[in-house]
Amino acid sequence: MSAFPGLWFSDAVEHNLVLDGHGFRLEPLALAHVGALAAAVDEAMWSGMSTPTPRGEVGMVNYVEDTLATPDCLAFAVIDQVSGEVRGSTAFCALSHDQGRAEIGRTFYDRQVWGRVINPVCKFLLLEHAFSTWGLFRVSLRADSRNTRSIAAITRLGATYEGTLRGFRLAPDGSRADSLSFSILEPEWPRVRAGLLDRIDPLRRIVVAEEGGRAAGQGG
């Protein structure tokens, strides 16, 4: 006996938010992005996500439609502004202006751009919008406990670990996995922001230091 009502989807959450800077543009996720995103996905890189691996373009169409139908979720395709290529996807989810909070998640990137600046840039653009434009107080992030790459990335941001949600995700292989929960609060954003900018533009630290040195040497 199942007491579940039928699957419930809201109307697709349409948004027109575009965020850009530091060589990347986040634009509303759409079916037009399916081809490029499907090519970016493989089983191994999807293993830390909370949905089964989208297989081929059909699978990615389902993933994109499911994402677009998720309430309170603003999803983006991540575009390399120089090449025009779609390099990944990410989203604000569980956005609540009343509660002053949102989560960043549903993030994946093409392997070819791993380890470079795409993630710090996307995190910078999303967090800057969340804290500085929307005036949110809290942004949370979650990672599958087995996704060491993701945990390392979130920790490197400077987010604070808050606890482990036991058996939160049904992993693509059918097992139940824990999710680690992290957050960044508004008073912590300046420090996180500086850390991201240092990673996005390592030369910036030298420039800032030089300017500081020049200023200190002047006057008096």
Place this chain on the structure above:
Amino acid sequence: MDHAITLDGYGVRLVPLAPQHAADLAALVDAELWAGMTVAVPDTADAMGAYVAAAIATPGRAAFAVLGAEDGEVRGSTSLYEWVPAQERVELGSTFYGREFWGGVTNPACKLLLMRHAFEEAGINRLALRADSRNARSVAAIERLGAVREGVLREHRVAPDGSRGDTVYFSILAREWPAVRAGLLARLPAKH
């Protein structure tokens, strides 16, 4: 979301929350009772009507009115929410009862009925509960269930008075349900 779940037992009946319950629910609440929630206290029939409408319209939320089984009297409301069947997880909360029903069988009965439905009928593997960390009564009630405390979501929620507070997060997994069920049954009259 619309749902058709009705649960009976231990002197209470849970029915889908509906607009007709709003007036009776409004009469039960006051600011102090409502302090652990995250919306303004709906202590007029109109305000409670809006609360009920929002609850019914929320995706992934099955909201219930709690009635006395014998007399049909409205005792309060509770919900299963953030229900994700594909992930076999759900949360239980947004619970309030009139003061005259505190400390009796109403809460354990509701918890038993809802959790039994979730774990034994709806294929749930993870049921979570949250409380405002400042709501000692609610935190104690959840701990008494035997739910496992997982962490504190910092500055997570805005209270009705506009202040930000932490949310304490608990869960019960399917393998833990038998022990939780036994604890609840021990708090309820054997005859029901």
